[in-house]
Amino acid sequence: MSTMSSDLPLVVTVTGASGARYAQRLLEVLAESNIHVLMTMSPAATQVIQQELEIQLDPNSVELQKFLPESDLSTIQYWDYRDYFSPIASGSHRTRGMIICPCSGGTMSAVVTGASRNLIHRAADVHLKERRKLVLVPRETPLSLVHLENMHKAAAAGAVVLPASPGFYHGAKTIDDLVDFVVARILDQFEIDHQLTKRWGD
Ligand SMILES: Cc1cc2nc3c(=O)[nH]c(=O)nc-3n(C[C@H](O)[C@H](O)[C@H](O)COP(=O)(O)O)c2cc1C
Known part of the structure; x- marks a missing residue:
């Protein structure tokens, strides 16, 4: 896996699995942290x-401000999910890595087969081939055997499979606490500082 540079943009994509709030919260925190984000979402x-x-x-013309009403969007660049002219469709455009949150079973399947039928699949293909996170x-x-095998293939290809499976051991009291638990684990993958959860042992 290549060394991450914190100056490079992070690719964040959203697909049609349950858990839209995870994506919304992740993007809110990245915007607050002034992290340059390149993003798209599926219909x-x-x-x-x-x-x-x-x-x-409107999936054909996403107004991001509606999804992130509280956020300053100046650090987020959005592309249509069919736009293969987007920089994230090419390995020559350097990034810090990519997150698919949440990741549907359909997108997981497309990622492990290299289907590249939309910009999300293509960007994932690029990240795997460039050995980026x-x-x-x-x-x-x-989970069916199909899901489990696809997760196995994704992990074998170098991806990190991080299920939206919040722990309760931090004394979670609200849904926001559970959402933050998962978002914190995602940010940790990219060594992005946050105060979303207390660290075990601190
Ligand atoms: C309300 C709703 C909830 C869904 N929840 C899930 C889910 O939790 N996991 C999943 O894999 N698919 C879920 N789906 C199905 C996916 O959206 C569907 O398979 C879709 O084709 C995925 O396309 P995408 O991967 O391009 O986003 C849900 C769909 C709807 C409408």
Whole structure:
């Protein structure tokens, strides 16, 4: 795995698994931390966002401010999910790594087969081939053999499989605490400082 440079942008993509709030919170924290983010989301992600957060987004023209109403978006650049002219479609555009949060079973399958049918799949393909960090945040239960085998393949290809599976041992009291638990684990993968959860032993 290549050395991460904290000056490079981070790719954040959102797909149609349950857990839209994880993506929203992750992006809020990255914006607060002034981290340069390159992002896109799938049409299914907009459906889940509508269902879970009651925010209506047009998948063909996403208005990011509606998804992140509290955030300063000056550090976030957005591309359409079909736009292969986006810098993240090419390995020559250097990044700090990529996160798919949440990651649907469908996108996990496309990632491990190199399907590249949209910009999310292509950017994941690029991160694997360039040996850059790729963090997948699946949310499904129960897991079929297909899911488990795809996760195995993703891990074998070099990705980090980080299920949206919050722990309760920090004294979680609210849904926000559980969301922050998962977001904290994602940020830790990129050594991004945060105060979202107390560290065990501190
Ligand atoms: C409300 C809602 C919740 C969903 N939850 C999940 C889920 O938790 N995990 C999953 O893998 N797919 C889930 N799906 C199905 C995916 O959205 C669907 O497989 C879609 O094709 C994924 O496309 P994408 O990977 O391009 O985003 C959900 C769909 C909807 C509408």
